[in-house]
Amino acid sequence: MSETTASPIGVYTRPKGNTGWRDWITTVDHKKIGILYGATAMLFFLIGGLEALLIRLQLATPDGTVLGADTYNRVYTMHGVTMVFMVIMPLAAAFANYLLPLQIGARDVAFPRLNALSYWVFLFGGLFLNMAWVFGDAPDGGWFAYAPNTGTIFSPGKGMDFYALGLQIMGIASLVSAMNLIVTVLNMRAPGMTLFKMPVFTWMILVVQFLLLFAVPVITVALFLLMFDRNFGANFFNPEMGADPLLWQHLFWIFGHPEVYILILPSFGIISEVIPTFSRKPIFGYPFMVFSGIAIGFMGWGVWAHHMFVSGIGPISVAAFSVSTMFIAVPTGVKILNWLATMWGGKIRFNTPMLFASGVVSMFTIGGLSGVTHSLAPADTQQTDTYYIVAHFHYVIFGGALLGIFAGFYFWWPKAFGHLLNEKLGKWNFWLMIVGFNMTFGPMHILGLQGMSRRIDTYSPGFGFEFWNMFATIGAFIIGLGVLAFLLNVWVSARAAKHAPPVGLDPWDARSLEWFTPNPTPVHNFDDDIQVEALDEFWHRKYGQDEDGRVVRVATAEEVCQDGSATDTHLPSPSYWPIVLAAGLPFIGFGLMYSLWFCVPGGALVLMAIYGWVFEPTDDPDGPHGHGHDDHGHDDQGPDDHGDAGEAAAETAEEAPVG
């Protein structure tokens, strides 16, 4: 539909608005990139989930023989690496990409091509790391990869190289994306949207990007040193040569603790949108919610050594980090109470998004409380490296981060796909997950306090571990059913939507800017800039107050929303180069591991892509410059158009983003 008469000028033309797969691999549209992030992360989620089920099968009975020690160590390592770096982080990135520009009323992110680059680098990094399975040599040192167990003497295979290089590659994606989104939030907000009129979700994403910006370089340094130790005979972590193995732990956890907040804050943001909407009240204490998020972001840098209470860092350090850890519970507690206060006095509708959001509030409370119990350094000497910790961080990361992401799926699915997810299946999804989750991880508190160590591939009978392990394994499979219910829901809902009228403009009676656009969001986002006057601008345009102070409807969503019919919006052109650049990186990774010659094609791809990127015209050479009407764009796009993947192409104007 958008094929035009453009005459190519060598390789440096920009792709046109192709349809189908070509569009997906060249797109720079933040919405499509968000969907790509989400779909990819969900695939990795299935892999990580299968790994979790294998772990639970192995541990279901004493002296388990499902995996064996070697495979078990690889599986649990990859489960952790996958869930942290390839599932929760990119799922948060999916929401950030899709929603952040919409929530601030922007046309796209600041650097659309860089945004595409982030996604492709993440994808290739994730594939690279999972290639370790294909090579039969998955990492076996744990996601925490403590030195010197990860040196070539103790981990002689290539597994930890996949780890060190794969995470470095994915780190590029996080860094690029962090800078992109920070610039976007700081520069591209709609007129009138001051920082303190930004939705809480946008705020939390902003905090997370700053955390990424400062945390990812730290682990990159650590991984870089590890790479040199393993591949080039360096001795950064080799105690025999005088290195201090605790150096790795410090570097890892200076990254690793902010990482915890990188995982959880996006979900805090999501449910801070969901809970007010379904309680029909504004968020309680907006400034407290924002500042507690910022406080968590700052304090998150001062608690890393609580992962090292028993490592022998000395009693004074332990005391300091013990106290700082206790106080980080305060801003988190504020958030929980503010969510409850948001619900208090509301009119709560328990649709699936609200169920998941409520799940976060209660499950995260459990994770937070168990967190307080091991901020007590003496108590932690009993608890650390036992299943009590496994229980704790699953309550935080699964019960907090992942359930929040599911709340986001159900909440914004109509925004992205133009139809709701099925409520009935959604409730199955929620209840199976929450029951399975508590069955799996609740007993781990008990197992840990009974002394079951972490990271053990098996245990003997007679230590009192049998019953709860079997129980937890059953729970894990119930979680699996919950995930299947979600996948089924996606499929069933998409099928049903074909024969059903499109979802309304405002299915949830929502509050923030993204709902000004029709569902699904048109490729150009907003027809016109929105003049923002208040937090929850969308809601305030729908509702006013009568003389008694009661809330009354003043406008319908149809009156408030834009119809998505604008055709002269200037959009960044797609580009070939992000995927090409990203595709070069795994080759360089393989080169560092096997033969430096592989680095040549990888480096060539990267260089070629950088040149192509630089010389790529910022504009469609055939398109009219300036604000003219797009000559190959949206003729067929009406207000009820469902945004076929085809209409991405458009021109860019003189203010075209340079990303």
Add this chain to the structure above:
Amino acid sequence: MIPKSLRSGRLAALLLGGLAVLTGCASDAPLDTLEPQGPIAETIDELSDPVFLIAGIVFVIIFGATALIWWKFRDDHSTDEFPEQVHGHLRAELGWTIGPAVLMALIAVFTLLTHFDINGEDRTDIVVSVDGERTSWDPEVVVVGQQWWWEFRYYFDGLDGVDLSDPRHLPPADIVTANQLVIPTGSEIGLKLTSRDVIHSFWIPALNGKRDAVPYRISPWKIEAVTPGVYFGQCTEFCGLSHSRMRMQTVAMDPADFQAWIDEQVQPAAEPTDAAAQRGRAVFEGQCTRCHVVNGINDGGGADLVANAAPNLTHFMSRTTYAGGIFDLYQPDGSLSRPQLEAWLRNAPEEKPAYAEGRRGMPAMGLSESQIDDVVAYLSTLGSSPTMEVIAATEVDR
């Protein structure tokens, strides 16, 4: 320092799990962290129990409030009216910022007191007799982790002149034993933890929390038992392939028994008398002494392993477990648990995952069946078996 009346925190632990059958199943859990058996572990328990309780109370309040809110403020479709649009309440929010902060500060005070308490040293010398010589021993034991077993070294002249800087070449000790740490009751025993390869973690939950054994670093720690008995432990820092098969026990004896134990352990190995054992000794000297030490045969010298050490077997029979504390040496009736030991000698990597080809763990020695019989006969002469009580209490194959 915390009133006993508050010490019902186990209830809170239950609530934390959201499940209600903890103690019933924990009675036979030798690693239970909630059943302290010594003063140090009790100090920790006294700190954490009230916090479990507070956490449990907060849990009940939050969950109760949540349930109440969900019920009371659910949309029952009775009216179309919007609820009152409350944007916040500064005083309430300041309250639930400052309140928890004060609570945490309070907990912090007790935490720090306990923390410095369990990290302080309060040892008194024990008079022991070593080789007939009475000596005043500052009770410290050097604990060395390696893949995948623990070594315990006793220096009765104290550690002042002992150079521990290179864990792979430690100075000769009065007693070197493995997997079972023997201590006298009633005394605080200092531990100096280190490792010969990767990071391990020494943990006897009934006696104290854990502390990592970091290669080329010396980490101080301590344990103390009140009553004689056997206290189980497990390496808790992931240390590679057989991390789960790196276990240990602490055997606490009353001082008289401890003295008897010393008297026995300082003796070199006795010469075997029967023919099979003599043949076994020849095989042992040909094959096993490349790594294992038996005092009187090959005192000292590095083993052909990455860790540079294998368990000292001089008093092998006086211990009840082997291979990193995962196999019982004796059957419940006190007789040698022969088939398992033979299997271990036949093909150790088959019994316990190891990277023998990478010189980490005991390799398959390629011994013939008759050689295995002879070596078992020889090993049976190394040290005398412990009492039936110890055998029963230390059983790992439960």
